Every structure is written in C-alpha cells, then in structure tokens.
Amino acid sequence: MRRQFINTLTELARKDNKIFLLTGDLGFSFFEEFRKNFPKRFFNIGVAEANMVGIAAGLALSGKIVFIYSIAPFATMRCFEQIRNDLCYQNLNVRIVGVGGGLCYGSAGMTHHSIEDIAIMKALPNMTVVCPGDPLEVEMAVKATVSWRGPVYLRLGRGNEPRIHSDISNFKIGRGIIIKNGNEITIMSTGNILHVAKQVTDKLTNKGISVRLISMHTIKPLDKKVIIKSNQETKAIFIIEEHSLIGGLGSSVSEVLAEENVKKILFKRFSLPDAYCKDIGNHKYLREKNALSVEQITNNILEIYESIKG
C-alpha cells in the first residue's frame, strides 16, 4: 500500500504543482524518488509531528494540497490538537497518511499499533476518514483526495496487501464498493483487513452460503444507503475490521442500524477488543490472537449462520 500511495502521489504531483509531501522522518526506500523529482515540494520535517501538522496548515492556508506522512499513531495522536485546531477547525486541504493501521506493525508492539485512530479521527468535525482495502483502493483514494475539500485521514496498511479488485469503475469517497453480491449474509470490511474478509467470503461461498461483500473504505462520511440496503436484503451483517470495537466501522454501522427505521437483523462485529495487544508476534499471529484470522472468523460465522438460515 505504501508503494501504491507514493507511486500515485508522484504521478499526481507531476500534473499539479500544488501538491506537497511532508514526512515525519519516515519513508526510507519509498520517498527518495519523490524527493528527487520534487525537491521543493518535499520536506522531511524531522521527528516532530506537531510541527509537521502546523506547517501543513500554513501551506494549505497558502493554497497548497499537503500530504503528511507518518506511522498511524504518530500521525494522528501525537499531534491530535494540531489536527483539531489547525486542520479541522480551519477546514484545510491536508491529507494525513497513517501507515500501519491496526496491528500491521506486529512485533514492534503497542506503540506502533493503531487501534483507536479511526475513532479519534472520525470524531473530528470536517474530517473525512478513508481506509483503503487494497492497492487499487489506495490509488483511487489518493486520486480522489486531490479535489476533496477539507482534511482527510488516509489509513494505510503497511506492506504487500494483496490486490482484491481487478478493477474499480466508479470509486467515490463515501460510497462503499460491493465486491460480491449475495442475499443471505453481508460482510462489511474496512482497510487493510479486506483480504481476510475476501477469503472468509470465498470460504462461506464454497459452503453454499450467499454472501455479499462490501468494502467500506470510507468511514466518514458513511455510506448509509448501502447499509440500509443490506439490512433489507440480507439476514445478517458482519463487520470485519482491524480496529478497536469502540469507534470503528462496526460502531458507525450500528449507529445507522439503531437509528434508521430498519428491521432487526443479526449484527456482529469481528473487531479488536478494547485492550492493548500485549502478545508478541507478527501481524498474522496477532490477528489469530485476536480471533481475526480467516479460519476463526469463518467458523464463527458458520456457527451463527446455523441459527439464522432457513
């Protein structure tokens, strides 16, 4: 996803000299080419995230479109009040790119995990929150942010997330993508765990269940229509997300289901618990520890499905 991000941004920066890229001293082996191509529009701010956000605000106040980059918790939490006052209150065209959403940083541990960032960012007025699920979504999202008004939080994975979409014909911020249609159960996923949701969908489909898979790449503004439609047309909605169950996609969807006048259907979240991950291991291992592996989720859904089928 990082590679896709910087490749797309480089392409865009060639056409639009308003685009700036600031980094909090990260991007080794990724940003060198951008720096070489656009030395006057690239700044390594140093290990100083608060200053980075403030500088981005000053640039945006001068008409620039500014991408700022760091590891997700550093990009969103270290400088939270700068994001709130400088970017959101002033509604500026700054795109916060947080790399390593969820447990991507694996054994690097809690400081590098990002399990609350969506909740924190979506609470901010004027903020848009986008969590692309595969490299193509990253490309589409980065392109879409250029003309988008106001601050955006772009939550990326870390490494070689597999490509899920062969093509996306009509990517829009705020509109979920139905990857596969089905009429028994709906699976909604956001961000870098989309490939897990895809594999779960495939396994369930092989078992004869009609599954609808939706990539909810935008958490805010939320695609209410697709949620309501799935509520009407399927018997259950399952959420798969690599974020705390507090304030993530599941929270947002449940608010819609509770508030809109819809029929009661089964709703379950596969999210991270409200706890810091103290286990040590790689990304895949930590997902298993948190019951977010393909097998665990599939088996869990199969058990529940028994109770609602027919």
Add this chain to the structure above:
Amino acid sequence: MSEIKRDYKKLSKHIRKKILKMVFNSQTSHIGSSLSIVDILTVLYFKILSIDPKNPWSEDRDRFILSKGHACASLYATLALRGFFSEEILDTYCLDGGVLPGHSTMHCAPGVEVSTGSLGHGLSMGVGMAIATKHDKRNYRVFVILSDGECDEGSVWEAAMFASQHKLDNLIAIIDRNKLQAFGRTEEVVGLEPLKDKWTAFGWAVKEIDGHNFSEIEKTLAQVPFIKNKPSAVIAHTIKGKGVSFMENQLAWHYKSPNKEQLEVALKELDSV
C-alpha cells in the same frame, strides 16, 4: 501609507481604550495580555506590514499570526482602527451572536488570518506560510507574535529548529516578553532565560527591544531579516497590562475584567497621558 498619520501614541491609546471597553462589555479578560502587545501591533499595522485594508486577502500581503490568540481583543481593535472593518463590530466582541470570538478565528473578520487559542500552534503555521512564499517566489513576509509563556510549548522549538534549517528569512517571530504566564512568573514556572541565547542557539538572528518604545520597535522591525538566510526573532520586553497602572505587571489581570468604576479610572488614566 502616506495618508495614515503615524502618531503611534495616539493610535495605541485609542486601541487600549477600545480593548478596555471590549473587555468591560464582555467581561472576558485576558486584558493584561492584550495590553502588553498594543504598541507592537500599532507599529506593525501602521508602518511595517504590507497590507491593504480595502483588499484584505490580496495574495502578496504580509501575513500576521497572533499565536497568543487569547490577546485577540488587541488584534481586533487594531484591525478596526486600521480600517479592516467597522469599529462598531468591536462592540459585539464575545457577546451572544457576535462575530469576534475570545480567541482569534480564521476569517472571523477581514484581516484575521488564522485560528489560534491553543498555544504553540502559530509558529508552525507561520513556517508553512513562509515555505509557500518561497516556493511561489513571492516576497511577502510572515510575522508571528508569541507569548513568552508559550515558549514552554515544545512545538515552538520544533518550528524554530525547522525554520533555521530551511533558512526562512521571511519569517519573523516576536516574543511578547512580559514575564508573566497564566499561573506565575515565567522564571518561577519554567525559567526561559537565557531566552536570547536559546533562540540564537536555534539558529535565529535575535534582537531584544523595549516593546513599548515605538522608535525602537519601528527601527528593529524595519530591518528584518536581520541576517540573510536566517529567521528573525525579536524579544520584546513588555509590561503585562501596560498603560493602566493598577493592571500593570499583575498576574490577576490575566483573569479579571474591569468593573464600571475600574473602567472609568483606566480610561481617565489613559487620557491623561
């Protein structure tokens, strides 16, 4: 500029009286902080800044950021007197349904560039503007007024390091050195001295001035950048509450607002000078 009578004393007295009335009306204080920067703002807005009240957002205007946003009564009163908007608007300061909030908000009125109110944000935003100016090959400058207590914030020093690294000689920080912060004297809370040495060590060209001496303020600000390729810092020694004897150098007037009687005494005192 020629049509403006640069009678600094008269102008600053007018601004101080406006501030007193605004704070009396709204009972929202920060009056000491507002009064300490009046003379600096007067020189900036009536002499130094390249601005046009009739075209407040012209692309080539000098930018001004009041990083100590709690002193915004001072900024609003100065902008109004300079002709950016009607002085009548000042009467609604902080009142229900008004347009001028108690911490400056971007575009709340013509000439108010950015939103501030939480300390330690303004200099970074100024750095961003200074970079944009250089990138766009424009000549405008960016002036930022910080409070001395604000220099407790780490982000000020992050911005300071970055500005010198990138040779932003179009950036000017003015530190309102009134030596009082929200809950004590600066040197008793977290000592800032030697402040000049600190800014110098961070790569800035620094001058210390009497922040109430008009000719010194004008002479100094007219010289920026002090050194080519370096950002400029002016440590302006000021008196919190300047101009009203019973408010001067008193921490309490960070919080208190004058009552009717105090207002009258203060206005009279200003008139008698």
